[in-house]
Amino acid sequence: MSRDRRRLRGRVAIVGAAEADEHGKLPHKSAFMLHAEAARNALADAGLGVRDVDAVFSAGLWMGSETAEYMGIRPRWIDGTQIGGCSFVAHVQHAAAAIDAGLVDVALITHGESGASRIGMPGTRFGADSFRLQFEQPFGLAGPPTGYALAAARHMHEYGTTSEQLAELAVSTRKWAQLNPRATMRDPLTVQDVLSSRMISWPLHLLDCCLVTDAGGAVVLTSAERARDLPKTPVYVLGTGEAATHVLVSQMPNFAFWDAAKLASTDAFAMAGVAHADVDVAMFYDAFTIVPVMGLEATGFCKPGEGGAFVSGGRTAPGGPFPMNTNGGGLSYTHSGMYGMFTLVEAVRQLRGECDARQVAGAKTAICHGLGGMFSASATLICGTEIPD
């Protein structure tokens, strides 16, 4: 760990957070329209204008500059870091470093993705001679469910994790969604419903898998000093970390343990000076039910192999001891493809006390834990309304 890491704690704050105007199935909107809506809403939330922005972050080839062009911003810091769905959580670390270094003043991180309708999406195709297409596609790797199933199967083999435990996570997450009027899936859900939903890629059923939607979100950051003059309660960046161990799922160092998450979260906790027990509300990227289970283990909320038990018995549901994914998560709220942005937006709202029926009373400290690729990358943010001594 860099010896200077702790110096950043509390120096920068998230001052604006919002989604695009709508989400779901939006064939009338392009990915860039969702970016711009979210940016407009997040800047309004921050009490800032687009002319205040001098740093733009978005995930993907050309996306740092292309989103800036679309919105008419001429940034002095351009960041298109793309490490999968947690990219935006990683961008928080990049933005915090840039702001604290005095190189930029206001950072805008945007996400817009026409994940369901595929309207105006930037190119993401891999070349025919890429390693992915040479060494994975020919064997029928068919998108994320098949890759995540490989880890789920190994986790079950090593630790005895069960499909029932994974289903419990989906059920608890749905209970949060029922409290979120914006959530896509709000009907009651039982463990049996998950287990009897059709198999996608054993051991993952349909209801172990996230939604596929069109959605956008954005956050705005500036220095803690400037944040105190803005209208909303600052949400301080307390600890950050990011890590990547591989890209191709076949290169995953340990199929039963998420190494990148351990690396990223270890840095974040060390920087934040926050204990696990101090975390009031948790946002764990849930592209598939196995992901938070392995995420909770890797970030140290439980031991390897204990994730299944940790999420059972409604422990992460409303009223449970570990409120997690209070927006309804990627499983029941929305999942555009790169869900990490929505962990940030929901954490900010919880810490500001803006969550109405799903508000976690007195939440002061939150963790956003993101996933990239096939357990390939990870980024962690610990944030709060108070800066620990």
Next chain:
Amino acid sequence: MADYTGPLPVPSPETRPFWEGARRHELVLPFCRPCGAFFYYPRGACPRCLSADLEWLPVSGRGTLHTFTVVSRGQKGFPLGPPYVLAVVELEEGPRMMTNLVGVDPDPAAIRIGMPVEVVFEDATAEIALPRFRPAGGGA
């Protein structure tokens, strides 16, 4: 053979000897001389030490099933199914490969992580043979 409907690899400079070996039904992997170890997938530099002091050596073609999934909703036109078994095999020599498990029912109840497996090549085209694996001893 001309009718193969699945996705096919296009070799690149650092992978061509692997695919040429596969065409001969030989599993050959890059071996790093300084590390004294095989690695996979093929690269022009050792992922342990970045050395380019590499050679291509045959491996046993034997290993164990490290993990798998039975794909029910898979690629369109994939010739093995669905359902089919997408697998990761750990070779006796150490590296892990993504592959398919063939010669078994694509049923999780019929498949055991840790089971011994052996390579079997499927000639997809005149140029490309795909290394898949079956239970050791010829399968079911």
